[in-house]
Amino acid sequence: MSGRRWSWPRRNTPDQVRDRQARLRALPQWDPAHDFVWEWPLPAVQFAGMLEALTAHTVLPVSVVGPLRVTLGRYRLDDTGALVEEGRDTDELYVPLAHTEGGLSASMQRGMAAVLEGEPVRTHVVRDRMTRDSCFLFETTEEALTFARWATANAGEMRRWLHDPANLLYGQRVGGVPRLSRHARLWEVDTHVLGPACHLLYRYTTGDACGPNMITRNSFALNGEFVLPRLRAATGLQPERVLLESNMGGDKKPSAQYFIEGGHGKTVLAEVTVREQTLRRVLRTTARDLVALEHLALHGSHASGMQSVAFTPASAVAALFAATGQDLGMVGTVGGGTGLPHARAFLSLLRCDGPGAAIRLAQVVAAAALCLELSASAAASRDGSESFATAHLSSSGRQG
């Protein structure tokens, strides 16, 4: 059995890739008509660093819609890690969407057309943090509280230790990767005591990367090299158990906490003003209908315990993420899937490929999602929601 266990090759050497392909071709259900999945349109080496057990590829169609007229903020971090707007740029962008949901592209396009008749979409980034929630379990609540007070008092020292260029861990490597990342900057260390457990919420910015790996490495180092030895020295306390991540940070799962105080990515507000005549002519609705929809659907959302109040932003976000190589629920413009050849092309199309691009991309995503919201809400808002239904009925717009 145990030989069996390791029989599936998992490396990305040419031999192992071919080996996996050969085994799958030999399966009874495999149809040779599908062999095109093994034939890389670009050299496989361009994909091999992304994931383990690389075996095949998939191709998704990409629509491009636009122009999206949008005014975006430029931001810097002040010395408390707060975002300061340094200026605003108006741009017209063409937005790539990788997806297969009929109607989505046409609807977003319609929203962009409505925007073109008036003021641009305006976006604002109000928070930027990636949180790792490490949990320290003690014997008693009293010890957990003592720890929480100690951590609060030592938050500044943690930051200095982590950001000290002389910290020896920057030079140490595990598996070829430095033990500390210079890109994940620590700003706050919040605590939440639940009985004998104290959650330590390390809040970082991660530059232009999405950054889950960076904050994992830095938090692991903080836990083991700073918190445990100094806590013991200062208080004699030693936790029974330390977990690097324990859910309060909101990693890949929405939570009330994220909606209330942010903490897992960039919080962007997007806004647009549409004139009544544009509502009527382009969006085939009225302000009164939209207000009624918002009211009824907000109550529907609340009554069903839904944390979102929006209509269908997830479709827009997912399509833009798929085109630009994003991880789930967080944006970045360096690292991970953003290194894919096609992702780089589409990031470049959006002018999201230099320093500061991540915060720009987050705004583009929000603005595009707002255009879809505008159009989809308009379609749903008229009495009977006929436009919404016929958008689902008809596919005639696609083929020409």
Added chain:
Amino acid sequence: MSGRRWSWPRRNTPDQVRDRQARLRALPQWDPAHDFVWEWPLPAVQFAGMLEALTAHTVLPVSVVGPLRVTLGRYRLDDTGALVEEGRDTDELYVPLAHTEGGLSASMQRGMAAVLEGEPVRTHVVRDRMTRDSCFLFETTEEALTFARWATANAGEMRRWLHDPANLLYGQRVGGVPRLSRHARLWEVDTHVLGPACHLLYRYTTGDACGPNMITRNSFALNGEFVLPRLRAATGLQPERVLLESNMGGDKKPSAQYFIEGGHGKTVLAEVTVREQTLRRVLRTTARDLVALEHLALHGSHASGMQSVAFTPASAVAALFAATGQDLGMVGTVGGGTGLPHARAFLSLLRCDGPGAAIRLAQVVAAAALCLELSASAAASRDGSESFATAHLSSSGRQG
């Protein structure tokens, strides 16, 4: 201005596709080194029916991991629409994952290796419904209650009308699409009164399709052709406003209601039993550590208002969905992106390409996600979570 508005071509004729490409190439930021995004690895016509404004494509790497040993249920619907298990099959599957998250494939592979040492993963489908939440707004709560009682009393008649092969709407078409779908079968009509608004929750099964379009069409027809005329005839009531969808169904947005009573897709339970020695040898943890992790992270989840209690299933689900052409948050094996050439190949690899395949695919997704949960939780569970950290530190496994 209005000429401007419609200037972006949105059809998928060869001319309009080329026109869009030409305009994007002419943008100042466009780098001809990226022109490969216009070059289709397969004829564009295979993608043109999926979305509007088709312009380019993207390529995602696909890992394949396995074998996933799993016992899956076979189900039929009884005459109340409840799922009845007809038998169970044990299979060994190779799972395609389209993604760019380093470590994910290796971690899921490790979970599958642990499963291979003992009993297979077992999956069960306990609910299958797609819900459209139409909202009927009246003048008073009393009218909304009268309507709710009328709708409850007429639910059986609604089903008969919809399922009647002689219903003339099956023969009528809008934009080339029949006004009613034979695949979306109505089972329950629930009501929820919020002041003067009554939400009507139409609950369907959708065969092997994911089905949002089907249920939209059928609900629109029910609202306009059954509910409004018969309500008026029976009670004299006429709503002030009818909205086809108003959020209580949980479309693309998680809600407490979905977790409590289902209603937007298939509810699958997946389970696996792992022996202590496998935990130690393959997963490098112990039952005691996993129990402690579950307890602390469940409290972390609850304390942050998180509706999920899991670790990272979304990563597994998204990767499998991207490989098999799924829409957000719902599975299907016919329609939409499942018609993509690569998606068809990967569905076939999973033997998810005949009748009943959707309910099988839902179980495969759940089983694969459980393998990732098992491995990722194990890595996070040991005191200090060193394995979790080093998985993030090291990328050595990928390149060989």
Added chain:
Amino acid sequence: MSGRRWSWPRRNTPDQVRDRQARLRALPQWDPAHDFVWEWPLPAVQFAGMLEALTAHTVLPVSVVGPLRVTLGRYRLDDTGALVEEGRDTDELYVPLAHTEGGLSASMQRGMAAVLEGEPVRTHVVRDRMTRDSCFLFETTEEALTFARWATANAGEMRRWLHDPANLLYGQRVGGVPRLSRHARLWEVDTHVLGPACHLLYRYTTGDACGPNMITRNSFALNGEFVLPRLRAATGLQPERVLLESNMGGDKKPSAQYFIEGGHGKTVLAEVTVREQTLRRVLRTTARDLVALEHLALHGSHASGMQSVAFTPASAVAALFAATGQDLGMVGTVGGGTGLPHARAFLSLLRCDGPGAAIRLAQVVAAAALCLELSASAAASRDGSESFATAHLSSSGRQG
């Protein structure tokens, strides 16, 4: 130590009551000026059956406001346990409020005055269930699912067993109380499987009692005398653990589930229509201001993860409950605190003292709470909320 443990007398014999009083008087902090708390305004025996360790009493002031003009429904249960409205009565009621919150009585009075200028408040009871959530823990999810299916299939038989007048448990007593209550009627048995645990949601009506004790007794008997032996006989299954109550029923703690599908008490809708001129003259606001308040405060509620969308109904409910001897969060008109002399007087004032009184009382509470909502919302709604502030500033109305 163990002698110490039982040293506090806990019975309600005259000797033990006096003993407790004597010990408290002997405490150093006791001030004889407070001895009035021992002097019962009515014979202590009238209170002795309510609680253990009876020692003293407290006196709360009761305001009475009115008339509350309200149209209430009369209901019967049909043979599925659904409420059927049999008629409606319009009444003018004087509402007793035991509380100490300055402004509450005056504000509710103002709401009643506004109602008097137009149509009465209308109330409707849409659901009536008390739920006990027993949890059955098995070894595997598969067993829990088998159990869930068995329970669903046997729900009808459970009802027949419980309601069978020949059931021997009606004649058996523990501590002087019958093992089964005839008043708690079982209607549905819902299941919710969470891994190897299956929650069994027994849903009852409890007549005019609030009923937590009844449903506890009947559920305990069902678990032990019906479910366990018959499950074992039919399937060979034996749970590892059975818990009588495990939170999914919503006992004394609000939950999304309760808001979505009810299940712990009576769900009442109350509605009133107020003319614009009454809004202006009596409530000093306008419809436009109230709509704006509702919109902003609903978003505030949603954004903070609040399950309620109301303003301050809890104050009204608590004051009416305190006057009428109610338990937390559920109404009844027989049993428990409703036997207190003063509670009986105030229930009689509300004509809530015969058969069917509980469902009437629930509606009176809802109607009174709506009058407070109306007035408090009006005060808060004007730009700046001056009336809300001055209601808090001024106490001049009380003393005359």
Added chain:
Amino acid sequence: MSGRRWSWPRRNTPDQVRDRQARLRALPQWDPAHDFVWEWPLPAVQFAGMLEALTAHTVLPVSVVGPLRVTLGRYRLDDTGALVEEGRDTDELYVPLAHTEGGLSASMQRGMAAVLEGEPVRTHVVRDRMTRDSCFLFETTEEALTFARWATANAGEMRRWLHDPANLLYGQRVGGVPRLSRHARLWEVDTHVLGPACHLLYRYTTGDACGPNMITRNSFALNGEFVLPRLRAATGLQPERVLLESNMGGDKKPSAQYFIEGGHGKTVLAEVTVREQTLRRVLRTTARDLVALEHLALHGSHASGMQSVAFTPASAVAALFAATGQDLGMVGTVGGGTGLPHARAFLSLLRCDGPGAAIRLAQVVAAAALCLELSASAAASRDGSESFATAHLSSSGRQG
């Protein structure tokens, strides 16, 4: 009609009290046997300042249980408003409970008996804030963001203005009440932007008072006298609408926000360690059973969207609140119902009647609730929950 409207007298002059009583006696349903509700056991004047339309009284039985052995913290506020523990006191207290829930007093007594066999209950206060959430609505999100930044930058100045003894509003009175309260001290001003609305969360401490009126007055003054004129002067901005309270503060309604970050009252942690032999002998359970209960009921709570994870603390809290004159959901030891004669007696019994008493009372409530949790959880935890059931079956302990 309008004469009708004001016909119910609402003042507390002896004449109007008698007038109300006379009208109620004249109602057809009034039974003279209930006339004892008009007969005040103490002079009515002692109650007349509490509420409007004083008409009658009610009497609730009070049990006293104890001794509750507890170690309580003493706290001061540092200059950021954070609580600093200055010392800890161990005390033995007798706890008054005004309620009518059979079994509650005996169960809490049993929990206290278990505590007496080991270490005292330990309590800690970790946060103390009362929040008023004022909402400022602007034309655009951009304006709301500008306002939020202005408010954040001016929070220190708001505090100085409010706390300045020379602020003229301290000398101004409305309805005999000063326009500003010296007891409500402002510490933080948080902002939350939701589209064009900015919520301003004023966070106060309120000394020994529960304080809703104080924070209302001070927030109203801040809004009108500081924020609006200075905002206009500094930015030219003028909100379309200002609401004094808009739900994000959590006033009388639980919210995820409160559980996550506190903000409406005192956050107290209570803890107790119980030896296995005490669990067995006094509480008739085992640690293993309690752990299993916690696990299953936590999942039940989470699965039903319940924000609480506890068993029945509300019963304990409500009974102690009713005995000590507390408002809903917040404790105080001066003001409001704490001025009732009986409440003063019971506060004195708990030694909660001097400076700093509110923070002591909050801890006593938490400790008493924990004793009930301990006993009730123990009763529910054994396989089958027989003790829980028989506690509901038997009332034999009360009468002796």
